[in-house]
Amino acid sequence: MSGTIRERTEAWEAEYLSPYAQLSARSRGRAHPEEPCPVRTCYQRDRDRIIHLCRAFRRLAHKTQVFFSPREDHLRTRLSHTLEVAQIGRTIAKALRLNEELTEAIALAHDVGHTPFGHCGEEALDEAYRSHDPDAHFHHAEHSLRVVDVLERGGQGLNLTHEVREGILAHPKALRGPREYLAEECSTTLEAQVIRVADQIAYLNHDLDDCLRLGVLHEEDLPTEVTQILGRRHSQRVGRMVLDVIEHSMDAPRLAMSEEVALASEVLMRFMDERVYHSPLLEDERRKVRGVVQQLFDFYMNNDVALRQAVGTAPEDRKLRARVVCDYVAGMTDRFAHSQFVHHFLPSGFPSFDV
Numbered sequence: 001m002s003g004t005i006r007e008r009t010e011a012w013e014a015e016y017l018s019p020y021a022q023l024s025a026r027s028r029g030r031a032h033p034e035e036p037c038p039v040r041t042c043y044q045r046d047r048d049r050i051i052h053l054c055r056a057f058r059r060l061a062h063k064t065q066v067f068f069s070p071r072e073d074h075l076r077t078r079l080s081h082t083l084e085v086a087q088i089g090r091t092i093a094k095a096l097r098l099n100e101e102l103t104e105a106i107a108l109a110h111d112v113g114h115t116p117f118g119h120c121g122e123e124a125l126d127e128a129y130r131s132h133d134p135d136a137h138f139h140h141a142e143h144s145l146r147v148v149d150v151l152e153r154g155g156q157g158l159n160l161t162h163e164v165r166e167g168i169l170a171h172p173k174a175l176r177g178p179r180e181y182l183a184e185e186c187s188t189t190l191e192a193q194v195i196r197v198a199d200q201i202a203y204l205n206h207d208l209d210d211c212l213r214l215g216v217l218h219e220e221d222l223p224t225e226v227t228q229i230l231g232r233r234h235s236q237r238v239g240r241m242v243l244d245v246i247e248h249s250m251d252a253p254r255l256a257m258s259e260e261v262a263l264a265s266e267v268l269m270r271f272m273d274e275r276v277y278h279s280p281l282l283e284d285e286r287r288k289v290r291g292v293v294q295q296l297f298d299f300y301m302n303n304d305v306a307l308r309q310a311v312g313t314a315p316e317d318r319k320l321r322a323r324v325v326c327d328y329v330a331g332m333t334d335r336f337a338h339s340q341f342v343h344h345f346l347p348s349g350f351p352s353f354d355v
């Protein structure tokens with residue numbers, strides 16, 4: 001056999017993968033061209049780069065999925081969520097003969113731009129950022145792209161391929177059901193669409209599983225459509241949704257779900273939104289998160305020394321400074337944001353060596 005291992009893998013992809021798959025050899029490439037690896041395809045390389053080089057990826061271990069700073073060791077974090085998305089995504093991609101490595105690379109990077117304290121933290125950071133720059137806004141998918149393009153490796157970024165970057169940005173902007181987002185025109189790769197579906201399958205099911213574990217919800221609270229159509233156990237529900245996507249998307253240029261499973265998924269989504277994501281039960285926590293994020297933001301905007309110490313720069317220009325502060329606060333883990341709040345706002349006695 002001739003050629004490098006990568007070239008042989010690329011030839012195998014061309015022969016074996018679906019006509020709708022994104023072939024590694026047809027990548028639109030990187031912003032800064034690089035010598036190809038003799039062993040790995042460009043998407044394998046992107047996946048490895050996220051795991052080995054991306055500091056924001058490692059911080060996901062200490063970022064909240066739904067419950068803040070959980071003391072329960074078995075609750076999902078952003079990192080375990082990311083791994084579940086990658087696993088579900090690969091299962092679907094493999095069954096549909098799509099590019100597994102591209103799918104996995106998108107999954108691993110799709111949430112690296114998440115703030116501390118889950119979606120409450122994201123809303124709070126958006127508000128805080130706008131309060132210092134009315135033209136600005138914050139959204140985690142856009143920020144995930146900023147992390148891999150600009151912020152990682154001391155400002156060099158990871159120089160990922162076009163298709164992985166596009167997949168990161170293809171993340172839905174709001175809580176939407178599969179019928180809505182699967183029906184819309186989508187110019188991205190099928191692998192990017194797989195991750196949109198895998199993300200929703202993962203979070204709806206594992207958030208429900210966490211709520212049942214915590215006793216926030218009980219088996220008997222679940223709508224009948226959910227238990228009858230999707231199943232009574234966590235693994236049944238995930239399996240049913242994954243299999244349904246595979247069966248309805250086989251050899252097709254776009255992803256689909258059956259009407260029945262899509263409807264049941266939407267019932268579950270609305271149920272989780274009402275009972276958990278926007279539940280009055282979490283209002284007190286949301287209020288605290290807003291306070292912490294806004295006060296940290298204001299503090300770094302108004303304190304040159306602290307900002308320079310934290311990020312090595314303190315721009316005079318207010319918009320530029322707000323951008324720097326937003327990047328810094330967005331990158332914090334739950335526990336780091338908590339410790340910075342304690343450090344900057346609560347007295348610790350004198351002399352204090354507690355930093």
Ligand code: MG
Pocket residue numbers: 081085110111199
């Ligand atoms: Mg996600």
